[in-house]
Amino acid sequence: MACTSGSVQSVADKTVAAREQIVKLQQMIESQSENLKTKFFSEIDSHLSASHIGDALELAYNSDVKTEYTSEFSLDKIAAVVTKALKAVAVAQDPASKAPALSPEAIAAYTDVVNTVAEAAKSSSSSSASLSFSMTRLSPGLFAFLSASSINIKDEDTFGTEAITTTAIYYRFMQSIDDISNEAKFGEALIDASNLINMKRLQAALTDQLANGTIDLDTWSTKDDKYSEAVKRIETRLDADGTIPRLQPVLVGVQFNIKNPNDDIARGSIDRLGKMGPQYQKVVDLTKSRLLKGYY
Incomplete structure (x- = not known):
């Protein structure tokens, strides 16, 4: 799914040049998707190994793209898609169980995790680069992984003085029986x-x-x-x-x-x-x- 912020979309609706620039950005980041996925999965393997988890199985994997002005902080649409997928995964895990990781408070907390990872990918500061990957233990045995990457373009004639950024966020949910056995306690x-x-x-x-x-x-x-x-x-x-x-x-x-x-x-x-x-x-x-x- 590719989407744009309202302010960028309003410009795109008015000019063909703006629409073409947005498509170009999204195609550029799409061309990197396989390499980014490979790097994402490799980081997941490293983090699981460091956590002494050897039996993790994939429950779901997907990616989404958002285009917006660099100064905007409006990734709620992507966060909503990720948390919706998380809810579906938990229901599939145990339809009869009300998982504590899916309380309204926990979902709100994870929405901010998604936004933090995506914003870190947008930042040009090396100080926040390490935040563009996240491993979160949502509940015993249930892990969520996020990774984000951004590219931007600046065209004053089309979008004004501010750069436009396209951010791709990759998310993967995994289950570990070992982790459930090792620790049943969870704190959101x-x-x-x-x-x-x-x-x-x-x-x-x-x-x-x-x-x-x-x-x-x-x-x-x-x-x-x-x-x-x-x-x-x-x-x-x-x-x-x-x-x-x-x-x-x-x-x-x-x-x-x-x-x-x-x-x-x-x-x-x-x-x-x-x-x-x-x-x-x-x-x-x-x-x-x-x-x-x-x-x-």
Whole structure:
């Protein structure tokens, strides 16, 4: 399935050139699909091996494509398709069981995982590159894998000054009887706690992009606001759950084997931004405030 954001589609509806550019982008990423799938499956094998899981069987696999302006954060259509597939997989697993991984809260948490992976693929910052692959244990024996890749094109005559990005996201659900036997306990809060760190890393990486000159202030402001909304949404769920204190990133990092370099990324960014002119002072002040509060 290939889809476009409303703002891009409105331009495409008006000009043949825009439609042709969108088709070109989607064909370019489609031409890479087999190589990307091979790389995705190889990463899955490595992560399963590291988790000591040797019996994983595929329940479902698919991919989707979304085209949008680079500054947009509107991947909900893809997230909805992925979570719908997840629900179908769980029902097929055990039609009589109400799997805890499929509570409304867990689905909301996984929607943010999908968005984080896709946004990481769009980012030009190397700081967020590792986030474009995700392995999530949704419940005992049920794993979801995501991978995303993006390409973009800039044509001011057709789309204006901002680049257009096409993102392909690949998703695969797998089942392991070994994992069910080894551990029956499941906590959806751990998904959110891990993703909270990752979403904040995207924010740190966004400031890194601004300091590198790869995005402008308007793009930074738009995307930072949207990332902040996602962070607030995740924190609200964690506060309501109360299982995992959201200000314990070290605990979550140990659980998921995640290093948290967000502070270092943010500090390095504001050091450079401070030398780039007074127009960046707002970003410097906000980032300093976040660092003082232990935000990242």
